[in-house]
Amino acid sequence: MALTGLEIFKLLPKGNCKKCGMPTCLAFAMQLAQKRAKLEDCPLVSEEAKEKLAAAAAPPMRRIVFGSGEHQVQVGQETVLFRHEEKFHSPTAVATTVSDTLTGEALTDRLNTAKALQFERVGTQIGIKAIAVCNESGSAEAFAKTCAAVKESCDLALILVSDLPEAMAAAVKQTAQCVPLLAGARTNTADGMAKIAKDAGCPLVARAGSLEELVELSEKIKAAGVEDIVLNLEAPTLSDQLYGLSRMRVLSLKKVFRPLGYPTLSFVGDGEATRQGAIAISLACKYSGIVVLDTAEPWVNLPLLTAVMNVFSDPQKPVQVEPKVYAIGEPDENSPVMFTTNFSLTYYTVESDVENSRVPSYILVVDTEGTSVLTAYSGDKLNEKTVAQAMTKHGVEDLVKHRKLIIPGYVAVMSGKLEEATNWEVMVGPRECSMLPKYLQEVWK
Amino acid sequence: MPIPEVADGFTGSVTRLALGTGPDEGGTRTSTVVVGGSQNVVYGGAPADAGERPVIAMDVLDVRPADWPDVLLGPFDRVADDPADWAKMCVEDCGADLVCLKFDGVHPDKADKDAEHAVRVTEAVLNAVGVPLVLWGSGNDDKDNQVMPKVSGAAKGERCLIGTVTEDNYKSLTAIALADDHCLITEAPLDINIAKQVNILVSDMGFPLERIVTFQSTGGLGYGIEYAYSIQERQRLAALGGDKMMAMPAICDVGYESWRCKEAKLDEAPGWGPTENRGPMWEAATAVCLLQAGVDIIRMRHPKAVATVKAFIDELWNGSSEA
Numbered sequence: 001m002a003l004t005g006l007e008i009f010k011l012l013p014k015g016n017c018k019k020c021g022m023p024t025c026l027a028f029a030m031q032l033a034q035k036r037a038k039l040e041d042c043p044l045v046s047e048e049a050k051e052k053l054a055a056a057a058a059p060p061m062r063r064i065v066f067g068s069g070e071h072q073v074q075v076g077q078e079t080v081l082f083r084h085e086e087k088f089h090s091p092t093a094v095a096t097t098v099s100d101t102l103t104g105e106a107l108t109d110r111l112n113t114a115k116a117l118q119f120e121r122v123g124t125q126i127g128i129k130a131i132a133v134c135n136e137s138g139s140a141e142a143f144a145k146t147c148a149a150v151k152e153s154c155d156l157a158l159i160l161v162s163d164l165p166e167a168m169a170a171a172v173k174q175t176a177q178c179v180p181l182l183a184g185a186r187t188n189t190a191d192g193m194a195k196i197a198k199d200a201g202c203p204l205v206a207r208a209g210s211l212e213e214l215v216e217l218s219e220k221i222k223a224a225g226v227e228d229i230v231l232n233l234e235a236p237t238l239s240d241q242l243y244g245l246s247r248m249r250v251l252s253l254k255k256v257f258r259p260l261g262y263p264t265l266s267f268v269g270d271g272e273a274t275r276q277g278a279i280a281i282s283l284a285c286k287y288s289g290i291v292v293l294d295t296a297e298p299w300v301n302l303p304l305l306t307a308v309m310n311v312f313s314d315p316q317k318p319v320q321v322e323p324k325v326y327a328i329g330e331p332d333e334n335s336p337v338m339f340t341t342n343f344s345l346t347y348y349t350v351e352s353d354v355e356n357s358r359v360p361s362y363i364l365v366v367d368t369e370g371t372s373v374l375t376a377y378s379g380d381k382l383n384e385k386t387v388a389q390a391m392t393k394h395g396v397e398d399l400v401k402h403r404k405l406i407i408p409g410y411v412a413v414m415s416g417k418l419e420e421a422t423n424w425e426v427m428v429g430p431r432e433c434s435m436l437p438k439y440l441q442e443v444w445k
Numbered sequence: 446m447p448i449p450e451v452a453d454g455f456t457g458s459v460t461r462l463a464l465g466t467g468p469d470e471g472g473t474r475t476s477t478v479v480v481g482g483s484q485n486v487v488y489g490g491a492p493a494d495a496g497e498r499p500v501i502a503m504d505v506l507d508v509r510p511a512d513w514p515d516v517l518l519g520p521f522d523r524v525a526d527d528p529a530d531w532a533k534m535c536v537e538d539c540g541a542d543l544v545c546l547k548f549d550g551v552h553p554d555k556a557d558k559d560a561e562h563a564v565r566v567t568e569a570v571l572n573a574v575g576v577p578l579v580l581w582g583s584g585n586d587d588k589d590n591q592v593m594p595k596v597s598g599a600a601k602g603e604r605c606l607i608g609t610v611t612e613d614n615y616k617s618l619t620a621i622a623l624a625d626d627h628c629l630i631t632e633a634p635l636d637i638n639i640a641k642q643v644n645i646l647v648s649d650m651g652f653p654l655e656r657i658v659t660f661q662s663t664g665g666l667g668y669g670i671e672y673a674y675s676i677q678e679r680q681r682l683a684a685l686g687g688d689k690m691m692a693m694p695a696i697c698d699v700g701y702e703s704w705r706c707k708e709a710k711l712d713e714a715p716g717w718g719p720t721e722n723r724g725p726m727w728e729a730a731t732a733v734c735l736l737q738a739g740v741d742i743i744r745m746r747h748p749k750a751v752a753t754v755k756a757f758i759d760e761l762w763n764g765s766s767e768a
Contacts, residue, residue, distance in 0.1 A: 081486075082682070084675040116716060121667065215448060237764035239492055246488040247451065255449045274749075277726055278733045278757040285674075285737035286488055299718030302708060303666055303730035310671040311734070345669040352668070352705045356512060434584075438554050 003056045005033035011049035012042065019043050060256045063090075064203050064228050064263050064289075066130075066181040067157025073129045075230070075289035076263035081249060084315050090263070091312040092284035094305060095130035095159055095292045100137045100146035107146065111154055113296045119305065122344060123322055126305040128156065132183070132292045133171070135162030144170035151175045159183055159205075159265075159292065165192030176200040181290075183207065183265065184232060187217055194224035203228035205265055209235065211244055215259040222259075229262045230290065238279060241266065242286055249287040263289030273297045281307045318370035319344040325394045326351065329360030336361045336444050337396060338406035338429060339387060341368040341376050350433045357437035359444065362399055366390040373408045384414055384421040391422060406444070408433075457687035458484040459496060459741070460655050462628060462694055464543065465577025466604040474603060475575025478542050480658075480741040481694035486681055487739045498762045499736055500542035501751055502579050502744050503535035504700045507566045508550030508558065514710040516724045520748050528566045529573035536574045539748045540755060543606075545579035546570055551592050552583035560595040567599045579606045579696075579744070581630070586614040594621040601625040606696075606742075608632065609660055612643050619650050630696060632660045635672045637679055637691075644690045657693045658742065665702035665709075666731040673697065677738035697735050700746030703728040725749035733757055 009029035020041040022028040031037035032053075039045060039053055063077035073093045080086045096114040098107070111131070118127030133150055135143040143162055151158060151174065158180035162168050168182060184205025185193035197204035204226050208214040211233065218229050231248065235241035245264060251257040266288040268276045277300035280291045284307060293300070313319055323342045328351060340350045342365045354361050366386055368376035376382035391397070391405075405424045407415065409431035419426050430439050461482040466472030482496030509525040510518060524530040528546065535541040548563055550556035570578065580596050582589035594617060597607055608630025610618050615631075622629045631647055633640035640661055648654050661677060664670040683691035703709055709727035712720055728750035732743050736758070745751050 082675070082678050083671070084679060119716075211448060215446060219446060238760050239762070239764045242488045242761070243490075243492060246486075250451050250489075251449065255451065257446075257449055259446055273722075274726060274729065274753040275756060275760075278729060278753055279760075281730055281733045282737055282757070282761075285734060297718055297722070298716055299723035299726050302717055302723070303727050306667040306708070307670070307730055307734045310667065311674060313671050315671070315675060345664070345672065348668045352707075355707075356705075435554065 003033065003053070005030040008032050008053065011045075011052055013044040013046075015044065017044065060261055061252050062228070062262050064181075064230055066159075066179050066203050068178045069155070071129075071155045071157050072179075073157045078249070078263075078287075078289075079253065081253065083311060087314045087316065088312045090289060092288060092308045093129040093157075093290045094280070094284075094301065094308065095132045095290060096128050096296050096301075097132045097134050097161075097292060097294050098146070098150060099134050100139075100143045102146070107149060108153070110296070111150065115154060115156070117296060117298060117301045117305075119298075119302055121306060121309060122319065124309070126309050128301065128305075130157040130159050130181070130290070132159040132161050135160075135164065135167050135171075138164070138167075140164060140167035140170045143167040144174050147171040147180075148174035151178060157181070159290075161292075163189060165189055165196060168193060169196050172196055172200045172202065176202065179203075181205060181230060181265075184230070185217065185221055187213060190217060190220050191224065194221045194226050197221075197228075198225045203230055205230045205232050207232040207234055209233075211247065211260075214248075218259045218262065230265045231260065231262050232265045232267070234267075238282075242282060245283070245287045265290040265292065268293045270294050273300045276300060277304055280304050284308050285311050320370040321347045321365055323365045323367035323390065323394075325396060325399065326363045326365060327360075328354045328363060329358070331360040331362050331399075333399070333401040335359075335400060336406055336440060337364060337400055337404070338362070338408075339364040339366055339390070340408060341366055341371060341373055341382060343368065343370050343372045343376075346372045350436070353433045353436040354440070357440040359437075359440040361440065362396070364390055364394060364396055373410050377411050377414070382411065384417040387414075387418060388421040391424075406439075453485060453490055453685075455485060455685035457685050457689075457692055458482065459681070459684045459694055460657075460692050461497065462655060462658065464604055464606055464628060466602060470604070472603045473571065473575075474577055476577070477604075478577050483681070483684075483739065485685065486678070487737055492762075495762075497741070499741055499743060499758055501754060502543035502545040502696070502742055503539060503541035503751060504545050504547050504744055504746050505531045505535060505570065506547050506549045507563060508556045510549070511555065514704065514720075514724065516710065516720045517704055517747055529569040532570045532574045536576050539751050541576065541751065543577055543579055543742065544570060544574055545581055545744050547581045548583045548589075548592065548596070550583075551588055552585050553588055554585075555583070560592040563592045563596050564599040567596050571600060571603065577605060578603065579608075579630075579742075580627075581608060582618075586611075590614070590617045593618050597621045597625045597627060600627070604628065606630060606658055608658075610643065610647060612639055612646065615643065615646055616650070619647050619652050623650070623652050628656045628658060630658050630660050631693075633662065635662045635664070635669075635676060637661075637676050637683075640676075640680070641688075641690050644693070648690070654689060654693065658696050659691075659693045660696050660698070663697045663699060663702045663731075663735070665706045666727060666734060667708060668702070668706055670731060670734055673735060674738040677735065677740055681739040694741035695739065696742040696744065697740045698744045699728060699732045699735065700744050703731040703750075704746060725753070729753035729757075
């Protein structure tokens with residue numbers, strides 16, 4: 001939490017030496033509090049004061065990084081409770097479990113299934129970010145061996161899940177250079193796990209059943225020298241877990257309660273794939289920085305990853321689709337051509353209704369900087385010139401033999417100028433694109 | 446270190462509203478549904494602050510759906526020509542809390558059915574099931590203004606949830622819903638200012654605020670759900686802040702929106718898993734996502750999706766160790 005001017009003043013030398021350029025230390029403190037001065041301007045400030053001031057300036061939720069290279073995963077550093085207040089910063093990392101009881105072909109199969117959980121949406125790659133290797137065998141040797149095998153065959157970040165310090169130590173020895181997340185320390189293993197994490201420079205998960213225990217554990221781990229901590233609240237019920245995560249988020253952001261100022265990890269557990277999917281979405285929306293699922297079904301992971309992508313999108317920046325010609329169905333030289341804007345919501349609605357019409361068509365997407373039809377028109381981003389330019393740029397003339405262009409009903413007013421600018425015959429489409437199927441089936445024919 | 450206290454400082458709450466009337470209140474419903482009442486944001490404070498548990502209204506169409514993908518129509522194929530049987534299946538087999546009778550067939554561009562048809566369907570469904578009904582127009586203003594007042598009359602005294610009314614078309618349905626003692630759905634196009642405006646217009650006609658449910662429009666998962674998500678969160682925060690014009694329970698249309706999505710219905714999609722699992726999961730995921738933002742009534746379609754969401758709600762609402 002930011003310190004007040006008076007709190008800062010107490011940490012200053014109070015000699016009024018004026019070397020900072022201010023008449024008094026109090027005046028300098030006030031400027032510091034308002035971030036108009038820098039602490040370095042004071043030549044006499046103590047190391048202790050520097051530390052305290054730096055700590056106060058640290059973000060309320062720490063940023064934690066694990067994995068290496070281009071598969072590095074970043075979680076934490078969230079600043080708000082609701083996305084509309086600013087935005088969520090670190091999309092929830094989805095991880096898939098791999099048991100260390102698997103060997104040979106079974107292990108390869110499981111890894112291949114997990115590795116296939118990568119999808120493309122709106123030109124963006126979304127996919128699972130980590131493999132959580134679980135020490136179900138209870139054997140340190142098997143755990144280390146499986147971790148090494150996973151590391152060899154898969155670039156994704158690793159989460160090492162074991163309650164046995166000796167198993168963890170053995171696995172870390174095999175994987176330390178790719179900075180796995182160690183899951184983790186419990187009250188009874190805190191010392192051993194903290195030492196392993198500290199020596200290897202890996203972040204460590206604190207695992208406890210209640211907020212009180214979690215606070216105690218995270219303080220203990222920090223005191224043992226581990227700065228990078230992830231919190232795992234293992235509440236007895238789903239309700240306890242979700243309410244607990246929300247309380248942790250409020251405490252870390254609104255109260256700047258440092259022992260809980262870390263990102264969170266949640267295990268979704270077993271149960272039906274559909275149950276895992278529903279719970280994982282809930283956890284991702286409500287403040288779990290990492291969710292670990294047992295199910296590697298694509299039909300569960302795709303909607304989960306899509307939900308994460310949507311909820312973590314920047315509300316200030318409209319999602320855009322690439323401006324180009326989209327072929328819906330298998331259009332030919334006689335198929336209808338229409339245009340819309342590159343605001344994703346606008347485009348998707350049009351696309352969906354054109355698909356429903358079952359009339360193969362071309363949709364030309366005009367770059368309107370992510371605004372809808374009416375907004376773009378009012379802002380002069382959608383006019384006869386931008387449409388004509390887009391038609392030329394994307395070679396619309398070569399796609400069809402006819403010269404008829406369907407335009408959104410809302411911009412019927414631009415018909416005349418557009419005909420002049422393009423020499424195409426303009427057909428005014430419906431205002432609401434839910435009427436497109438009927439329009440394409442009946443009017444276009 | 447002791448954990449600091451967190452005070453929310455919310456002064457308002459979401460309105461509580463009861464749907465359906467039994468014989469003691471002049472209706473014929475065998476079960477009633479209460480929604481709303483939340484005094485905090487989703488998972489804020491304690492489970493006791495969350496108000497009533499969210500409910501599922503399963504869609505029943507007045508005519509056989511013309512454009513539903515096979516995976517969705519399959520479970521209803523046997524009953525799709527008979528709304529009464531369809532409604533029965535939703536309640537008896539799927540455990541729907543409400544039945545949402547959607548008058549698609551009334552739309553002039555679809556089956557263009559008349560008011561007489563709509564009244565017949567309404568009466569048949571009222572006879573077939575005991576849960577409260579949601580009565581939802583076709584979306585064509587002129588036609589709905591002809592048909593929905595008659596539908597309202599046919600269900601008079603049953604305390605249905607009827608809609609929708611919009612900024613441009615609210616007068617006739619508001620007046621008749623008021624007279625027939627129904628609850629009303631006010632609709633806005635993902636615009637929180639218009640949402641409030643419709644509520645003001647309707648209440649200016651004397652319609653009680655505590656009988657309104659808001660419909661902010663819904664975006665499907667992957668297709669604009671984030672807009673609906675943030676609007677629902679802002680609506681909840683407005684309610685908690687004491688804004689009476691935004692304190693209504695919220696309904697969302699997950700069934701229609703999610704089954705428009707390519708991911709739900711595309712058959713040939715290598716690497717996405719089979720449609721018979723993927724479609725229902727897409728619908729369930731859309732519903733669960735919106736539940737995190739704070740909605741009270743979810744319109745849904747596929748039995749498997751309903752089962753997933755019901756199980757989630759049950760686990761969440763039955764399972765606090767503090768309760």
